[in-house]
Amino acid sequence: MRVTNVLVLILASLALLAGCGAATPQISVNEPWVRAAAMTGMGAQGAMGGHGGHGGADMTPAGGTSAAYMVLINRGGAGDRLVSASTDVAEVVELHETKMVDNVMQMAPVAGGIPVPANGQVELKPGGLHVMLIGLKRDLAAGETVRLTLKFERAGEMTVDAPVRMP
Numbered sequence: 001m002r003v004t005n006v007l008v009l010i011l012a013s014l015a016l017l018a019g020c021g022a023a024t025p026q027i028s029v030n031e032p033w034v035r036a037a038a039m040t041g042m043g044a045q046g047a048m049g050g051h052g053g054h055g056g057a058d059m060t061p062a063g064g065t066s067a068a069y070m071v072l073i074n075r076g077g078a079g080d081r082l083v084s085a086s087t088d089v090a091e092v093v094e095l096h097e098t099k100m101v102d103n104v105m106q107m108a109p110v111a112g113g114i115p116v117p118a119n120g121q122v123e124l125k126p127g128g129l130h131v132m133l134i135g136l137k138r139d140l141a142a143g144e145t146v147r148l149t150l151k152f153e154r155a156g157e158m159t160v161d162a163p164v165r166m167p
């Protein structure tokens with residue numbers, strides 16, 4: 001089968017999926033990536049780039065931290081919500097939001113998860129919403145891949161392989 005035929009089939013399938021998605025979310029994950037980070041020591045370097053506000057050295061876990069970013073797209077007619085995420089490479093995974101408070105960049109867990117509006121999208125990016133990886137179990141080097149499991153309120157669980165790169 002030619003590549004073009006395969007593409008047409010895929011597009012047709014997507015159209016079908018979209019067609020029956022009137023009252024359900026149709027979530028897809030675009031361009032996921034994870035910030036390169038070291039388990040110890042160098043983790044602080046990454047923390048300078050937009051993750052300044054974890055409240056003090058005593059709150060920094062031993063394993064270092066990183067973050068995952070992506071665009072969540074909803075082609076369905078109903079809204080959904082990213083409620084949690086998990087990965088084998090970190091002890092704890094939280095959904096975070098970075099904001100400026102009194103000219104200081106701080107981040108905090110997002111209460112109730114990250115909404116993905118019907119027929120819309122939400123971007124997780126440095127300096128904004130992100131999936132926080134806390135307590136890394138190993139170094140994350142550029143070029144590697146990290147498997148993330150994303151759990152949506154309505155669409156259920158979705159697994160993506162996110163490449164590791166420098167910000």
Ligand SMILES: [Cu+2]
Pocket residue numbers: 051067096097107108130131132
């Ligand atoms: Cu964070």
